Amino acid sequence: MTERKVVVVGGGYGGIVVAQALDDIADVTVVEPKEMFFHHVAQLRAAADPAWAEKIFFPYDGLLSRGRVIRDTAAEVRPGVVELASGARLDADYVVLATGSTGPFPTRLDHPERDAVAGRLSELHESLDRASGVLLLGAGAIGVEFAGEIAAAWPGKPVTIVDPSDEMFGGRFPEQMRADVARQLGDMGVRVLLGTKLDTAPDVPAGAVRPFTVTTAGGEVLAADLWFACYGGSVPSDYLSAGLASARQPNGRLAVTEHLRVAGQDRVFAVGDLNDTPEIKTGRAASRQAEVAAENIRALIEGGPLTAYEPFQDGIIVTVGPSGGAGYAPEYGFFDAEGASSFKGTFLLDHYRGLFGA
Structure with missing residues (x-):
């Protein structure tokens, strides 16, 4: 059987977990514009204590053993295809949307370098x-x-x-x-x-x-x-095709099923700040959602029951x-x-x- 292709759009707290969890079973590509992973949860400590400034950046080259992280931006995502700002096209059997949220300085520092x-x-x-x-x-x-x-x-x-x-x-x-x-x-x-x-x-x-x-x-x-x-803050999703954008709710988040599939889609998942799960949006929740999304993609590849995500209280x-x-x-x-x-x-x-x- 041809190895399934999984494209993860976003290398933040959710994206890195789902990518690593599927690295052994699929051809995984992460699309992320930032040079390195930035542990922004600790950035206020780093602003007050410069000794922390060197501790909160992690290179992506140690994340995956088989897959790859491409430094690029998604220009348009539709089921089965991710078009990049560079002009490249990635075909995908499964797409995971994990692009997070933005906020005012210093809530977020979104520069890619x-x-x-x-x-x-x-x-x-x-x-x-x-x-x-x-x-x-x-x-x-x-x-x-x-x-x-x-x-x-x-x-x-x-x-x-x-x-x-x-x-x-x-x-x-x-x-x-x-x-x-x-x-x-x-x-x-x-x-x-x-x-x-x-x-x-x-x-x-x-x-x-x-x-x-x-x-x-x-x-x-x-x-x-x-x-x-x-x-x-806001939830950027202007890269979504019309078909995927139809799941967007008034607050900008995407409606997802209990299995974290984007509403109306079988092979497109959304995790983290981007989706509308009824809970506080935290790194902990994003990581758990990524685990469930990965479990479900694995089940779809290998066969087996899907796992329902239970939002945190x-x-x-x-x-x-x-x-x-x-x-x-x-x-x-x-x-x-x-x-x-x-x-x-x-x-x-x-x-x-x-x-x-x-």
């Missing part, structure tokens, strides 16, 4: 070092972790988080976990203003070190000289600086700072080193 990303992290560190006060918009995981990293690296530097929600993390997760995060931030001198809206956004660009003031809806004037939006672990944090998982309950830092303090660097043979 490793040196450019490292330079951006260095510039961010310098900006944080020069700033006399930092304003973060958004009290979700990104805002909380960014505030913790800043406060730990520059003790005493004023950091303020503003969010219109009355609860941190939008009220998700148990009160015990949210209260513990708030306490740790307070102990580090971070001010968290919940249920607070700004009359207008700062009149200086995000990331620029320049004095500004903003006024809350309650009339309080906040002063700082550096600010960032720690929320928002709400759970999260956030760091509050290198030694703090908190979390909650339905199967374990509440994590205090020690538990959270033991799980996430290294951002699973050893796991990713092993994955890439680094």
Whole structure:
């Protein structure tokens, strides 16, 4: 039997797992525009601590033993065919869409060149070092972790988080976990203003070190000289053919079946941020979805039953600086700072080193 061809579009958290899982049974090609894998979950730590900047890049050449990673961009994907920006065409028996999401700086650093990303992290560190006060918009995981990293690296530097929600993390997760995060931030001198809206956004660009003031809806004037939006994002999918794009939902994500096949398709799968599974979009979820998608492609190749994907219940672990944090998982309950830092303090660097043979 001719070896089946699998094309994985995207070499992020989901794409690398599904590609490696099928490397022994299929002719696997990963299409990824970035020079190296960038472990962006740890990028805020790298911005605060330059010693981390060298730790979070992994070459793709150690990922697969039989397959290949092509540095290119998908221009159009349709069932059975991936057309590349370079003009090349890849025929595929199975396609896995794993192109992730984008977000505002510093939520994402999407430059394809490793040196450019490292330079951006260095510039961010310098900006944080020069700033006399930092304003973060958004009290979700990104805002909380960014505030913790800043406060730990520059003790005493004023950091303020503003969010219109009355609860941190939008009220998700148990009160015990949210209260513990708030306490740790307070102990580090971070001010968290919940249920607070700004009359207008700062009149200086995000990331620029320049004095500004903003006024809350309650009339309080906040002063700082550096600010960032720690929320928002989008799911790029403009490379999809009309047939695949018909599965796109109003939020931009693709509808998938319980087997993670794109709605209406038998041999096109979508994993990670791109699909509409009802769960928090995390690297953990993307990896598990990739495992299930790979199991199902293997079943279609070899014969056998398909595996249904079970979305994760709400759970999260956030760091509050290198030694703090908190979390909650339905199967374990509440994590205090020690538990959270033991799980996430290294951002699973050893796991990713092993994955890439680094």
